[in-house]
Amino acid sequence: MAEKQTYTFDSVMADLQAGNYKPVYLLMGDEPYYIDLITDYIMEHALEPDERDFNQNVLYGVDTNCSQIVDMAKGYPMMAERQVLVVKEAQNIRSWEPMEHYLEKPMPTTVLVICYKNGKVDRRQKWVQRAEKAGVVLESKKKKDYELPAFIDAYLRSKGATADQKSRQMIADHVGADLSRLVSELDKVLISLPENNRRITPDIVEREIGVSKDFNIFEMKNAIIARDIFKANQIVKYFDSNPKAGSLYAILPNLFNYFQNLMIAYYAPGKRTEEDVAKFLDLNNKWSVRDYMTGMRNYTGTKTLQIIYKIREIDAKSKGLDNPNTGAGELMKELIYFILH
Numbered sequence: 001m002a003e004k005q006t007y008t009f010d011s012v013m014a015d016l017q018a019g020n021y022k023p024v025y026l027l028m029g030d031e032p033y034y035i036d037l038i039t040d041y042i043m044e045h046a047l048e049p050d051e052r053d054f055n056q057n058v059l060y061g062v063d064t065n066c067s068q069i070v071d072m073a074k075g076y077p078m079m080a081e082r083q084v085l086v087v088k089e090a091q092n093i094r095s096w097e098p099m100e101h102y103l104e105k106p107m108p109t110t111v112l113v114i115c116y117k118n119g120k121v122d123r124r125q126k127w128v129q130r131a132e133k134a135g136v137v138l139e140s141k142k143k144k145d146y147e148l149p150a151f152i153d154a155y156l157r158s159k160g161a162t163a164d165q166k167s168r169q170m171i172a173d174h175v176g177a178d179l180s181r182l183v184s185e186l187d188k189v190l191i192s193l194p195e196n197n198r199r200i201t202p203d204i205v206e207r208e209i210g211v212s213k214d215f216n217i218f219e220m221k222n223a224i225i226a227r228d229i230f231k232a233n234q235i236v237k238y239f240d241s242n243p244k245a246g247s248l249y250a251i252l253p254n255l256f257n258y259f260q261n262l263m264i265a266y267y268a269p270g271k272r273t274e275e276d277v278a279k280f281l282d283l284n285n286k287w288s289v290r291d292y293m294t295g296m297r298n299y300t301g302t303k304t305l306q307i308i309y310k311i312r313e314i315d316a317k318s319k320g321l322d323n324p325n326t327g328a329g330e331l332m333k334e335l336i337y338f339i340l341h
Contacts, residue, residue: 007138009034016041021082022135023106026128028116029140033179035115038138039086046111051080059085061092069093070102073110082109090116096127103130143179145253148172155183156200159190163200165287166218170205173217173250185209212238217246217254224255225291227298229340236336240329248318248328248335255339256311262295263304272296310338 012025016038025042027035047055055077059069069087077083087093106112112135120139121128131137143151149168156163163171171189175182189200189208202213215238223232239246261281265272268280278289299307314335317323323331 005132007136009038009138009140012038012136012138013041016045021046021111023108023110023112024103024131024135025111025113026116026121026131026135026137027114027140028120028138030118030120030142031140031179032117033183034138034140035117036180039088039113039115042084042111042113043086046082046084047080051077052084054078055080055083057083057085059087061087061089064093066093066096066098069112070098073102073112074107075110076107077109082111084111084113086113086115088115090114091119096121096125100125100127100130103127103134106134143177145172145177146257148177148182151179152182152186155186156190159186161190161193161198161200163205164202166213167200167202167205169218170202170211170213170216171209173246173254174209174211176250212242212245215239215242215245217251220246220251221254221258222291224336224339225258225294225298227340232336232340236333239332243329248314248332251332252311252315252318255335256308256315258291258295259299259304259307259311262292262299263301263308265292265296266301266304307339310335 015022021042025038027038029035043056057072059072064087069085072085075083114131123129123132123137128137149165149172152163152168152171171182171185175185189204190198192204192208193200205211206213215235220232220235220239222228223235235246265277265281268277270276272293274289274293277283277292281289281292283289283292295304314331317326318328318331326334
């Protein structure tokens with residue numbers, strides 16, 4: 001039996017596209033997008049269309065148990081090279097003990113796909129350890145906010161399109177880290193593009209997704225970095241009238257990440273050139289580096305530390321701690337005023 005291997009989404013897909021199928025796939029984690037992509041690929045490609053009626057089955061964790069899954073996995077394919085057994089909502093199955101015995105010597109003609117969403121299985125369990133040796137165990141993790149623009153860029157390029165930095169950030173800030181919804185919004189934008197011009201601009205994002213190109217979280221962050229009081233107050237006023245355009249709950253992590261990194265940038269060795277700061281913060285994007293260079297000109301280290309404490313205070317208040325009745329809009333105004341003054 002093969003030694004366990006560390007898999008990524010890309011490595012699993014490359015293996016599948018090469019026609020290499022494992023006896024078991026345990027797909028778990030808080031990001032369903034990658035779990036669904038792998039499952040859908042297996043269901044569409046592991047069998048020929050005329051083989052699926054007798055050799056492809058889908059079970060749901062709420063309606064079945066592990067013993068029933070194992071019994072079906074032990075079956076033989078009918079007039080096909082393999083059978084595919086997909087278990088959805090596997091997080092609803094209570095006991096996995098029968099799987100431990102099955103995975104000691106799984107059927108080589110069965111592709112068992114276990115979809116365990118909204119959480120993960122303890123890897124110390126014996127059946128998970130055997131799944132790692134016999135096949136694929138993949139944890140699908142939620143993307144961090146700062147990873148979304150790169151995800152958007154990669155997805156658009158795979159579809160023959162591009163977007164500038166502002167457009168990518170506008171989409172990321174507005175839609176958030178739900179990758180299924182994010183891809184759906186991107187597909188909507190892609191459909192609107194003419195064949196001879198596959199470049200997405202802020203005007204297109206505004207028209208197709210409904211986020212203002214002038215008054216959004218991206219522009220708010222830029223105004224704060226530049227310490228542009230007039231522009232920041234304009235955006236706060238717009239947000240106050242249009243809460244969906246930029247809520248306090250979307251702004252807080254965005255600003256916290258920026259000022260946290262700005263604080264770290266003050267400790268960069270050397271002369272704090274763009275190259276020094278980029279290397280210290282592990283930044284590849286020259287525009288991101290310039291944001292921190294501008295921030296160090298406009299905010300002292302002491303003020304940056306005070307802002308980080310203030311963001312944490314506002315975050316606590318937004319969750320009702322030591323705050324009997326101040327609304328999110330007023331808390332946002334309080335925070336922005338503190339940062340800029």
